[in-house]
């Protein structure tokens with residue numbers, strides 16, 4: 001356990017954070033292999049010892065799924081690695097994913113006490129290390145109940161800990177619960193519900209599970225064997241996954257309820273409907289939504305052409321419009337496909353919503369950033385192919401509703417960025433199919449489902465929702481937090497329905 005004197009010197013300086021090694025940008029930009037390399041044991045132990053083991057760990061409050069962060073870090077510092085796995089997975093079913101893609105700098109690490117004096121403890125990198133250690137040393141841990149014992153006082157300490165349910169009820173067959181969508185929200189809700197003892201089936205419209213983790217986030221940020229392993233873990237808890245089922249079309253919620261006996265649902269269908277800018281020229285050949293561009297490359301593996309015969313047109317110069325994770329991923333994919341990518345962002349780097357680490361990675365890889373550029377029109381040739389993006393220069397004005405300074409276009413400042421491929425990565429909204437098929441589901445003006453903020457319950461009794469279909473936080477961990485809360489609420493709902501006091505299953 002780290003004593004304060006080890007981390008914070010008498011002069012108030014904190015020991016520097018252990019850097020997460022990354023591959024050389026010149027080498028990594030030629031392939032889709034993972035960019036960031038994890039800590040080795042020595043670096044992980046050293047980083048774990050930077051943790052102060054605070055009595056009031058603010059980091060836990062900053063974690064939407066309530067991981068016992070000092071608990072798993074302490075186990076790590078004391079080289080009790082299996083215990084670190086158990087503590088982490090008690091609250092987070094997808095640690096290898098979260099350790100790679102969660103924006104820790106705006107959540108747990110932002111409120112880490114060490115950050116008052118220097119760089120916070122690298123909680124995300126430690127989480128990633130624990131998941132990797134598990135993969136290497138406990139391959140059987142891909143399925144639940146891998147032989148770790150729950151300490152006797154655990155239930156008292158954690159109160160609602162789900163691991164205790166898992167251990168008590170493994171093999172139990174409770175009522176059927178349907179989960180629509182296999183993104184991080186759906187996977188988490190399903191895992192938690194299975195741990196309560198319900199019979200859970202995930203219905204996924206694509207041919208593989210994972211949602212954005214599969215079709216959006218590229219392999220160089222999230223290797224598919226990590227995703228596959230964590231999906232297998234969820235299946236190991238007893239969850240069934242039916243792919244190629246579009247709920248609302250292939251089958252309705254009503255049919256699942258009436259004909260197949262599902263008693264409650266979690267809807268985690270995400271926000272996969274891309275927005276365009278509504279400017280002239282967006283129908284030119286060579287203009288993609290980021291959704292289509294990334295799906296072709298990641299899910300349908302266009303980057304492994306001709307092994308996979310997925311066409312995607314990536315020219316010499318690619319302009320990507322936007323400043324979020326989706327824009328960054330599109331630009332870095334284009335760069336890896338041999339194009340010169342330029343990000344067109346209407347604010348400045350300081351306001352970019354993407355993870356800071358990924359902005360740094362992209363720039364290192366040679367992605368160009370044009371700040372304060374507001375696209376006004378796509379420029380095409382006589383054959384209908386895109387040839388560039390006309391932009392207006394902007395300056396920053398007063399903050400808008402997001403708290404970021406608003407870009408104000410400057411009249412007469414137009415300029416053209418040449419491009420033969422353009423990717424529009426500005427925003428997305430929920431797919432309206434399910435709400436249309438189930439008109440009793442009330443929606444907001446932005447198409448998201450109206451839900452109770454505490455429980456995730458929708459306007460239809462027994463139907464709960466979370467993740468991007470219900471909230472606009474737009475992060476993996478926020479979707480997971482929603483899934484976890486909704487699973488607890490579904491458990492309560494089903495217990496109520498079956499008569500108070502009855503233990504489900």
Ligand SMILES: Cc1cc2nc3c(=O)[nH]c(=O)nc-3n(C[C@H](O)[C@H](O)[C@H](O)COP(=O)(O)OP(=O)(O)OC[C@H]3O[C@@H](n4cnc5c(N)ncnc54)[C@H](O)[C@@H]3O)c2cc1C
Pocket residue numbers: 101102103180181182183184185186203204205206210211212213216217245246247248268269270271272294325326327329355431433434466467468469473474475476477479
């Ligand atoms: C390119 C990209 C990069 C991102 N990078 C990050 C990042 O680094 N860090 C971060 O925290 N967040 C990131 N995000 C945001 C994050 O991925 C999302 O907020 C998160 O995935 C939302 O999870 P979800 O469970 O709500 O749904 P999703 O992940 O969107 O999954 C929804 C699933 O439901 C399925 N589905 C939809 N309709 C139906 C239906 N009717 N029937 C059956 N199945 C259906 C879809 O096929 C999909 O698989 C990124 C997003 C994108 C697009």
Ligand code: SF4
Pocket residue numbers: 050051052053054057058059060069070111112113114121123
């Ligand atoms: S706030 Fe930071 S130092 Fe304190 S327990 Fe959490 S990770 Fe450790």
